[in-house]
Amino acid sequence: MSRLIRIGLRRGLIELRHTVTNVSDIFGYLFPVALLLGWLYLSRDDDVPGSEVSLGAYSLVSSLALMLVISGLTSTAQYLTMDREDGTLLRAKATPNGMTGYLIGKIVLVAGVMVITCVVTLAPGALMVDGLRFDVDTWVTLLWLTPLIMLALLPAGAVLGSFFQSARGAAILMLPVIALTAISGVFYAHSVLPGWVQGVSKVFPMYWMGSGLRSAFLPGEPEQRLAVAAVLGLWAVIGLALAPRILRRMARRESGSLVAARRERAMARVI
Amino acid sequence: MYYIFDSVLDMLGTLVDTPVMEVSDLRMRYGDREVLSGVEFSAAPGEVVVLLGPNGAGKTTTIEILEGFRMRSGGDVRVLGVDPADGGEAWRARLGVVLQSWRDHSKWRVRELLAHLGAYYAAFSTPDKRRPWVIDELLEVVGLTAAAGSVIGRLSGGQRRRLDVAIGIVGRPDLLFLDEPTVGFDPEARRDFHDLIHRMTDLDSTTVLLTTHDLDEAEKLADRILILAKGRIVASGSADELSRQVAGEAEVRWTQDGRRFVHSDVDATKFVRELFQQHGAAVGDLEVRRASLEETYMKLVREAEGS
Numbered sequence: 001m002s003r004l005i006r007i008g009l010r011r012g013l014i015e016l017r018h019t020v021t022n023v024s025d026i027f028g029y030l031f032p033v034a035l036l037l038g039w040l041y042l043s044r045d046d047d048v049p050g051s052e053v054s055l056g057a058y059s060l061v062s063s064l065a066l067m068l069v070i071s072g073l074t075s076t077a078q079y080l081t082m083d084r085e086d087g088t089l090l091r092a093k094a095t096p097n098g099m100t101g102y103l104i105g106k107i108v109l110v111a112g113v114m115v116i117t118c119v120v121t122l123a124p125g126a127l128m129v130d131g132l133r134f135d136v137d138t139w140v141t142l143l144w145l146t147p148l149i150m151l152a153l154l155p156a157g158a159v160l161g162s163f164f165q166s167a168r169g170a171a172i173l174m175l176p177v178i179a180l181t182a183i184s185g186v187f188y189a190h191s192v193l194p195g196w197v198q199g200v201s202k203v204f205p206m207y208w209m210g211s212g213l214r215s216a217f218l219p220g221e222p223e224q225r226l227a228v229a230a231v232l233g234l235w236a237v238i239g240l241a242l243a244p245r246i247l248r249r250m251a252r253r254e255s256g257s258l259v260a261a262r263r264e265r266a267m268a269r270v271i
Numbered sequence: 272m273y274y275i276f277d278s279v280l281d282m283l284g285t286l287v288d289t290p291v292m293e294v295s296d297l298r299m300r301y302g303d304r305e306v307l308s309g310v311e312f313s314a315a316p317g318e319v320v321v322l323l324g325p326n327g328a329g330k331t332t333t334i335e336i337l338e339g340f341r342m343r344s345g346g347d348v349r350v351l352g353v354d355p356a357d358g359g360e361a362w363r364a365r366l367g368v369v370l371q372s373w374r375d376h377s378k379w380r381v382r383e384l385l386a387h388l389g390a391y392y393a394a395f396s397t398p399d400k401r402r403p404w405v406i407d408e409l410l411e412v413v414g415l416t417a418a419a420g421s422v423i424g425r426l427s428g429g430q431r432r433r434l435d436v437a438i439g440i441v442g443r444p445d446l447l448f449l450d451e452p453t454v455g456f457d458p459e460a461r462r463d464f465h466d467l468i469h470r471m472t473d474l475d476s477t478t479v480l481l482t483t484h485d486l487d488e489a490e491k492l493a494d495r496i497l498i499l500a501k502g503r504i505v506a507s508g509s510a511d512e513l514s515r516q517v518a519g520e521a522e523v524r525w526t527q528d529g530r531r532f533v534h535s536d537v538d539a540t541k542f543v544r545e546l547f548q549q550h551g552a553a554v555g556d557l558e559v560r561r562a563s564l565e566e567t568y569m570k571l572v573r574e575a576e577g578s
Contacts, residue, residue: 003394007391010387010390014379014387018378083375086377087375088376090370090375091375091438093340094338094366094370095391095392096360096363096395098388254340255341256331256340256370257332259371
């Protein structure tokens with residue numbers, strides 16, 4: 001078993017190395033970060049209406065939530081559909097214990113990409129905006145919050161990914177994700193939204209991620225850490241209960257002729 | 272030395288072993304359509320079995336059921352003594368599957384991927400079969416030594432296919448499945464591939480099941496050819512046996528006094544002997560032709576589809 005975990009870890013690290021040395025992948029990670037930093041630069045002197053917190057600091061922290069959702073949820077779904085489409089998943093299935101190794105590898109990859117995204121957002125962002133708090137409490141909060149966010153997002157992303165037949169299809173996920181982010185108080189104070197919209201947004205992890213991250217980085221942010229942990233924990237439990245079952249079902253159906261059929265469809269699209 | 276020892280062991284094994292594959296009354300239905308209606312065959316250790324048949328005859332369905340990738344509707348199947356529907360990881364480790372490739376793992380390098388996929392098999396080594404294949408040896412065998420450091424997405428079609436074969440055999444399988452392995456090969460790549468299959472069955476006495484459209488390939492590789500048509504095995508045997516089974520007659524052509532003659536006979540040898548006894552040196556340009564595998568195949572398939 002420990003040998004298998006090592007193989008899976010190595011797989012994840014190899015894929016992580018591939019993605020951070022791939023020019024178009026790097027561009028994909030940095031483009032939203034660059035947009036965000038540009039916007040932070042323009043709004044660096046504004047304050048959040050009715051509070052002492054600078055708008056820049058608020059936006060930076062909230063945007064971390066968006067980056068994490070994109071890299072944790074959407075890209076998990078996209079990796080999965082891509083790997084089905086190009087036959088990587090079938091290859092894993094044809095290898096003894098290959099599916100376990102594949103899953104461990106994917107978790108390492110996604111977690112790695114999430115951490116890297118956070119660092120490249122936070123490091124330059126923290127230099128540009130004022131009013132971020134970095135103390136013991138910040139790090140303690142991050143220590144429990146980050147793994148919980150990963151646990152809430154990864155299985156959910158895998159479940160969502162299994163619903164799509166193609167990677168192009170899975171890209172549609174970006175739309176609801178951005179819509180949900182927009183109503184989750186990421187770009188402006190949550191309290192200005194109509195009550196029912198606030199209610200809807202509180203069902204999804206984005207709002208709670210934003211709230212948790214703000215409580216770690218912003219002074220004077222309302223503390224609702226118990227609720228953050230509870231809601232994210234609930235998402236993690238539901239995801240972890242569903243994901244293995246749905247993935248197993250998806251993998252069971254995988255066969256050479258299915259991959260060939262998808263390849264033909266994809267080729268037809270190219271032509 | 273090791274290989275000699277290994278093949279002696281395998282030969283001894285062949286004498287006492289049960290069949291590697293046993294299929295009886297295999298049925299597969301998709302809705303109302305019956306794709307396989309009672310497929311029967313078995314394969315002995317070290318045998319190369321080629322599954323031939325027109326498109327839609329059920330070749331891929333059959334091979335996917337044997338690989339454990341597809342659930343059958345009925346019948347009895349044993350692969351390495353196990354029902355593929357309940358095959359565990361140890362069973363899977365003894366199989367090699369050469370998939371039709373597309374672009375999986377395109378960012379990986381050749382050696383990197385082979386070493387990674389090989390690592391899964393290490394836990395399934397046995398005293399007489401060390402798994403996985405030593406990667407350098409494997410690269411040498413499939414002719415990818417020079418491309419070991421190449422990014423897979425940039426390989427040529429032929430190199431990519433060799434890599435697929437290398438992945439299929441990296442765990443030193445007892446049984447190897449190949450589904451239309453040489454589609455899109457140029458003649459040279461095809462010949463290299465045939466050499467590779469021969470080398471594999473000689474070195475490791477691996478049992479091979481492959482599907483193809485290419486009759487020439489079937490004739491070159493197969494110990495036994497199975498012709499699948501309308502969801503059944505309509506004929507089974509070596510290329511020679513098949514043509515005897517179908518045609519029965521051979522065609523004799525010759526010239527005599529500047530004229531051409533053609534004669535069909537069940538016993539062509541006897542006919543030719545008599546021909547020389549009668550006419551001696553007057554006979555020229557002698558040619559004796561048995562029905563080719565192509566003619567045999569066309570006849571068998573047409574018969575099956577007509578019925």
